[in-house]
Amino acid sequence: MPVPPEVLWTWMELHDSVSLYSAEKKIRRAAGLKRWQLQRWPRLPSGLQHSPLDERRLHRAAWNGCLEQIKALLELGVPAECQDPQGWTAVHHAAFSGHLPVVKFLLQRGTEVNCRDFFNCTPLHRACWSGHTQVAEYLLQLGASHETRTCSGQTPLHLATANGHLGTVRALLRCHSQPDSRDIHKWTPLHWAVFNGRGEVVELLLGAGVGVDGDEGEDMSPLQLAVLAGNETSVKLLLHCGADVNAKNHNGQTALHICAASGNKKILQQLLTGGAKVEVADADLVVPLHLAAGVGSRTVVHLLILSGAGLNTQDRLLMTPLHYSALRGNTEAAKLLLHYGAEVNTVERMGRTPLHLASERGHCDVLRVLLEGGADPSPRSHWQETAGDVASEHDQHNALQVLWQYQRSQKKTQTQGIQHSIQQQIY
Template identity: 80%
Template sequence: MPVQPEVLWAWMELHDSVSLYAAEKKIRHAAGLKRWRLQRWPRLPPGLQHSPLDERRLHRAAWGGCLEEVKVLLKLPVPVDCQDPRGWTALHHAAFNGHLPVVKLLLQGGTEINRRDFFNCTPLHRACWNGHTQTAEHLLQVGASHEVRTCSGQTPLHLAAANGHLGTVQALLRFRAQADSRDVHKWTPLHWAVFNGWGDMVELLLGAGVAVDGDEGRDMSPVQLAVLAGNETGVKLLLHYGADANARSQDGRTALHICAASGNKKILQRLLTGGATVTAVDGDLAAPLHLAAGAGSRAVVHLLILSGAGLDAQDRLQMTPLHYSALRGNTEAAKLLLHYGATVDTVERLGRTPLHLASERGHCEMLRLLMEGGADPSLLTHWQETASDIASEHKQHNALQVICQYKRSKQDSGQRPSTRQSIAD
């Protein structure tokens, strides 16, 4: 079933508005939309008259591939390079829909092949975005540039790779399009293919010599992006081609950090098999186990612990993974940490134990778990506050009640809580 033009327009406008680069946006707003249109709209020679309706008819005919109607309108004459409110010429319309006969006619009529629309896209960009390989090849043969960039720095190759158009990418590469060019986000076509889950495209680009890793410490590597997108096949493929499982982004995080926070056990296993270091720390000295303890699943936390992650490792704020789980209320992670021997009363730089953090956030189940695991509710922070004081200060009345009930129960029994029970079950 063919997609209605209105639907395609809505999708294209969404894509263009999201990808609009801030600098271009600033310039456009400064100049004003009306002034932009006046500057880029072709001037009519004196004596030639036609109506705006004729221009719309030309664009609509080019969109629909109506060759004879386009011929009639050009003889009227309607300027071949007239632009619609989006900056599209008839060639943009015809190229986007792959109407090669109309494209050839418009080129014979003298249309500018590299005319840019409102978002700096040429007809070649539009043809590649929609995967019309024959149209893209013809445009390249008659002089279309594959180096022109959109407002967000994307070449036609970026758009073709992002949308999974293998034939179009192959055509661009035959015309020596730069396979590892970067957009304003420092993403190559490989990044886009990985992010959108196009396995065949990833193989094609890697075979064309695209670097499998990004610039260390400057941007997110393709394997990190594959983890972020939850693309297990992409992770497997990139590691097979030699991607560095320990590549770091600007914040010092590796793919294992990203995976630990997302909770994908299968991808985590692939990274560990591919050589990922479980004790690697980011710019804040947080290890993957810290992130997993805060937001990850039980399975991921368990796998990291069994792989040798440090139970009492401290980040820049001297917080352990148990602090992270207490802060976020991740009781499943806390159960595992305590079961495998994490220290329950380790203090961070302000003297707060995990129990203090749980009381501040009002995580009642976490409070019970920590106290049953041996946490001392009488310990003081550097500000001389107990867990009860913090709960009262932050108006966590339920948490305060849990602590008081626990204290009374221990006073009544005349016992201190056991150091650690079997709580991982």
């Protein structure tokens, strides 16, 4: 079912507005909004001004491919280069909608093939966004630049790959468009194809010689991005093509770190089968089990433990996975960690045990699990605070009640034990 023009237009406005803001906010602040608007949207000389209604009619006719109406409007003196509020000319509209005869006519009338809208997009960008290969090929034949970048640093190839237009991608690659160029977010066309799950485009780019791993230490590798997007097909394809499963981003995280935080069981199994190392630490000495214990599912935590993840590994703050589960209230993770032998009273850099962190956040279920697992409520932090003191300070009354009930039950058990011992001595 074709997408209505109104929906496409709304989507493009949103995309362009975000791109423009991120790229040009400094200009707005430095020059002032009014001056900036005049620089980006210069008015035509008074002798060439025309009715805004006529200009809107021209743009609508180009959008709808009404060539005869366009000719009539141009004969009335409406300039072909007039811009709408987004900076689009008639050829931008025609290229985006795929009306090749209109594009040819407007360019033959002298419209600049590389004219740009307010977001630095040329007609080629707009044609590639919507996947009109014939229009893109014609523009390229007339000298349209495949290297021009939008305000977000995207080339036409970025837009074609992001939207999965295989034919348009082939046309751009034939014209030697750079397949490894990066936008302002350091994403290549491969990143965009992977993120949006464009499997055929991913294969085409890899076949064109694009590096499967990108640059080590950059923001994210394509594999890490596929994991973040939860795209199982792309993960499988990249691993099959030799992607380094243990490659690190600028924070030292691997794909397994990202998967552990997202909790995707199937992708986790793919990564482990592909040779992912469970003990790789990032820049803060955080391993995947730390992240899984904090926000991951029971299944992910279990798989990491069975794969050899260290139960008591400490990060730069000396926090163990059990600290993470206590801090984030992940009860199931805490149960698993204790079941497999995690140390329940380990202290982090500030002298706090997992019980301190659970008390501070008021995670009563985790508190009960920790206490049943042997947690001692008496240790004091570097501020000489017990778990009960922390709960009281942060007004966690339910947590305080859980601790009091546990202490009462312990005293009762101790009393009964003493009485039983005395009775045995008497008899």
